[in-house]
Amino acid sequence: MTTNEIKLTKKDFTSDREVRWCPGCGDYAILATVQSLLADVGARPEKTVFVSGIGCSSRFPYYMDTYGFHTIHGRAPTVATGLAITRPDLDIWIVTGDGDGLSIGGNHLMHTLRRNVNLNILLFNNEIYGLTKGQYSPTSPLGSVHKSTPMGSLDRPVNPVSLALGAEATYVARSIDTDRQHLSGVLRGAYEHRGTSFVEIYQNCNIFNDGAFDALREKGQKEHNQIRLVPGEPITFGPEGERAVIAEPDGSMRIVSTEEAGDRVVVHDPTRPASTTAFALSRLAPSPTGPTPIGVFRSVDRPVYDDELRKQVAAARERYGEGDLVELLEGGNVWDVF
């Protein structure tokens, strides 16, 4: 048995650093789920790299006993892309937040998704800037009253899943910090997907924005509001499955009673080549305060940027042979002086 075959546990992915998130922060639950998942899927600590930007979530790499890079605000995808291009042997995870990933780093996020670099992006969405102590973020609801917006925020929030689908991401999912089983499932899918995986995780900030996702996290509410997307299954929800999602003639989706839906219930298929249906599903919930889809919205195969880049290098070597420095330098018009 080689070392590669020794079964690892959660502990093997846990660093000796003291975790310093606020007590009660949703990040703890996500950390524990990720550590367990990596052990379960047979990942190797030395082949795993966590890259983050700036913000509470971006402290994540310090708590993982893997390779890690706590970069600068918004730029994790750029560092991760350079690493992914040069090192196809690594599993690279980006941990970012709604401020880091969607505001200061929004540009990089879009380009990483469209390129389909082989990376997994975990976006912890808490609808608030935590590390800078409570300003509204790009996902805060319109009219949010926080320190920098005493009379309410004026800009319309972005829906991270819609944005990812708009950028033609190949794996797009949403889950909830404390729903260990569900989160594990979509993260496993992300791990197994080749190309960029994008997972939005609703994460409660109990200090500056407590309860933002209660509709989806709390007993008594979540049963009514979680629309669990299951491939191949009709999209119904509610304690008794009494509500359903149907498609309107204009392509949008609507929630109706299962009775009213009849045989018009949308059957979930994340592998549809066109992202239209997934996008319509992402627009179903204006904010996570009511019925909201969670699960895998889209999972399709498309050429992976870094694979294709390496293929070009290999093709050039095939065509021209290994580069020869002497030949290169003498490649122009040369003349000899005696």
Place this chain on the structure above:
Amino acid sequence: MSDTSTAERERIQLSSAVVRFAGDSGDGMQLTGDRFTTQTALAGNDLATLPDFPAEIRAPAGTLAGVSSFQLHFSDQDIHTPGDAPDVLVAMNPAALQKHLSALKPGGLVIVNTDAFTERNLHKAGYESSPLDDGTMTDYQLHEVPITGLTLRALERHIEEGALNKKEAERCKNMLALGLVSWMYSRPIAETEEWLEDKFASKPELADANVTALRAGWNYGNTTEAFAFTYEVKAAKLAPGRYRNITGNQAMAYGLIAASVRSGLPLFYGSYPITPASDILHELAKLKHFGVATYQAEDEIAAMGSVIGAAFGGHLAVTASSGPGIALKAEAMGLAMITELPMVVIDVQRGGPSTGLPTKTEQSDLFQLLYGRNGEAPIPVIAASSPADCFDTALEAARIALTYRTPVALLSDGYLANSAEPWRLPAVDELPALSEAFAFTTEPNLEDGGFAPYLRDQDTLARPWALPGTPGLEHRLGGIEKEEGSGHISYDPANHDAQTRMRYARLDRIGAQLPPLEVVDPSGEADVLVVGWGSTKGPLQAACHELRSRGRKVARVHLRHLAPLHPELPELLASYRVVVCPENNMGQLAMLLRARTLVDVRSYNRVTGQPFASTELVAAIERIGWGEQA
């Protein structure tokens, strides 16, 4: 048309000549200059070139803004500059004449394309009357050649046979001009013919038309009696070896490839397009068979981030930009510095500030590279001094980066990037053995089997380079201050002070391990020292040569390393009566030298977007060095 029976002209031997081609942006002047340069190189001359073009791809035709030019200085001697004033100006239209006539030597020779001297074009160029007959040209040797008409006549058959239309035929006029100037300077055109046939291999009718125009130009010179003389510049006595012509950007790309080959590390080049650095990306993108990964990022910041990631992954990581792009990279460069990963950041400087003068040269980013980051963030800064020197400087940047585990800033500029010179090819196996500069760490470095990513080598102060994928060495890097040794986050006041000092100490260590400074002082008695850096080397060399021929005892030192400064500099500078520092900026190196050496370094500055002329430097150095005595 190849009438060989015409009378032999008198052939005048020259030691050197300066020719400038000028025309509309769409007239193909850069290509004409490139071809004349190659022909000249193959004739064995030493040479230096100065391309000068507008930032607009196609400024309105016929306007002053749209004039593009290419100057070539060639000689039977060792030369260092593209020449101050041209001997010959080829002006393809009135705007080109208007813009460049004043640069010409008194009595210089001007060839104008009379067909372009229409009323409309004269007006666009700001002429109220035609300079060809209002006395403007009295002091010059004017040759009025209907270049467009001659081209059309030479290509009559091609047009009749439908091989190309009139407009396409007209576009061959630059080749007619090239043929004529080639004849004047006894330059063989066979190589250009081959080049044209190769370039237009898929369009043989265009190849044939261009070759026909080229020959027509040659034959025009040979058969008309307008030109009384031809000129010859014999081959220069260059050091023995194999030569080629090379531009700075091309040499930079080749230097990076050489660094990759000599280090055994695959090259990762991440960049965002920007003038005048993009040609490095274009060049490297063609060389994938050397294992080069070229990545065109979404912006300058992403390019910088990608090289940090690639360096973490164990590749030779390089990015290049120009001033505005470097400004955007600044925060990430700080991250690269504190994570102590080896990489090279090239700044092909251009006129600033802001968008500035994108296609013009300047040396004004020195301070940006030295100090343009938040906090105390010292990184090594080095500069290339000639087009061919870009090759060696790229290798030196890689050597410092790999040896000391640090980002290194490499300064080039628009002049070096685009101008060309003959380059004696180095022996590849004598290039620095960069593979000896580093080793990846593969084993724990603590007695208890643990790994401390900031435990330093006591000689170089470099930290271990342990790559992801190495079992047992898992560690976390980041932008937060590090605890010495363990690399853990540390807010300890004494640790931060010590780490800051260590980062400066590492820079000093690089300086302490440099070879001695080279001071050029043939007399050994100089009491005036000229200090320069970057692309001013050629003009400074030429100026000091001229000053010495006038009996001035002047010494010259040219700095490749700007950070750290060479430790011998304070003593060296203090040993001269006067120290002069000419720069294409407002005195950045001079200020640094004054601060570091307490010597009263005197500046000479000009920021016109053009390299120094050696004559102005002669005057400036003479005035500053001896003016008070005279």
